[in-house]
Amino acid sequence: MTNAWRAGIQRGRIELRHLLRNPKEMSGHVTNVVVALAIAAYVTGDVPGTHVPMAHLLLAGFAAYLLFQIGLVNLPQILVTEREEGTLLRLRATPGGIPAYLVAKSVLVVVMATGTLALLLAVAALLADGPLPHGPGGWLTLLWVTTLGLLAVVPLGAAIGAVLPNPREALALIMLPTMALLFTSGTVFPITSLPVPVQQVASVFPLKWMAQGLRSALLPDSARTAEAAGSWELPMVALVLAAWAVLGFLLAVPLLRRAARRESGSRLSARHRKAAQNGALPA
Numbered sequence: 001m002t003n004a005w006r007a008g009i010q011r012g013r014i015e016l017r018h019l020l021r022n023p024k025e026m027s028g029h030v031t032n033v034v035v036a037l038a039i040a041a042y043v044t045g046d047v048p049g050t051h052v053p054m055a056h057l058l059l060a061g062f063a064a065y066l067l068f069q070i071g072l073v074n075l076p077q078i079l080v081t082e083r084e085e086g087t088l089l090r091l092r093a094t095p096g097g098i099p100a101y102l103v104a105k106s107v108l109v110v111v112m113a114t115g116t117l118a119l120l121l122a123v124a125a126l127l128a129d130g131p132l133p134h135g136p137g138g139w140l141t142l143l144w145v146t147t148l149g150l151l152a153v154v155p156l157g158a159a160i161g162a163v164l165p166n167p168r169e170a171l172a173l174i175m176l177p178t179m180a181l182l183f184t185s186g187t188v189f190p191i192t193s194l195p196v197p198v199q200q201v202a203s204v205f206p207l208k209w210m211a212q213g214l215r216s217a218l219l220p221d222s223a224r225t226a227e228a229a230g231s232w233e234l235p236m237v238a239l240v241l242a243a244w245a246v247l248g249f250l251l252a253v254p255l256l257r258r259a260a261r262r263e264s265g266s267r268l269s270a271r272h273r274k275a276a277q278n279g280a281l282p283a
Helices: 002-020 023-041 054-084 087-092 097-128 135-163 167-184 196-202 206-218 221-226 234-262 265-277
Strands: none
Touching: 002 023, 002 097, 023 054, 023 097, 054 097, 054 135, 054 167, 054 206, 097 135, 097 234, 135 206, 135 234, 167 196, 167 206, 206 234
8 A cells, every 4th residue: 555655646746747748738727717717807796794705705616616626527537538548457457556546646636726726816816806814724724625625526536537438428427517516506606695405405515615614714704694504614514525535535446446447458449449430539
């Protein structure tokens, strides 16, 4: 297990260097930040019952959604693409290959997510007087909510990537539910403005609690009045995110191992022939 961790961290560093040298990949994350800032720039007014700008609530929500998106949208797409390219087939013959692979992807996603979050908050603070944590307690809350939120979604994203059919269908299958959660988890407007049944469904998923935890770190205490319980409920935030983290880890490794066992040279060749016939790969 120690060797798997060491190999995974080393592989994660290599993949991170490749990412940083790929302008196309980097531009996608920068574009997400630009879109969030552009939407916030057009939002006016205050959070109902407070003097907190709605733009600040939206930026805190988008910060949570960007973390959620990288773990639950980008990561499954990466895994499905690499499975199609034969990566899982090679891992099957490598001792500790699956755990090391999961560690590597976790390293890559954590750096991507924290870098995107830092860029969003820094640019918002510089250009639009955006929200930042108040005092050491706020920074500590930002740190643990971000860490626990990523632990909740990265293994889950890996598990989803292990069962999705192919890269062409992966985006369609995961974007619709993630966009639904974006609008029902209190990330773009106060969750109290939603019907109670919608609030109850959203509270099952991690995005609602990630957004609530980040709001507690980035917004003043007066914004608590816009929360469903009238408080930040930080113990519940920690409990729900920890439960999703445990569930994700319990699912990810066996599903990735199952996907690797199902891989074979003949299946890989068949996929490549089909892709070539469809024009996705050169024949």
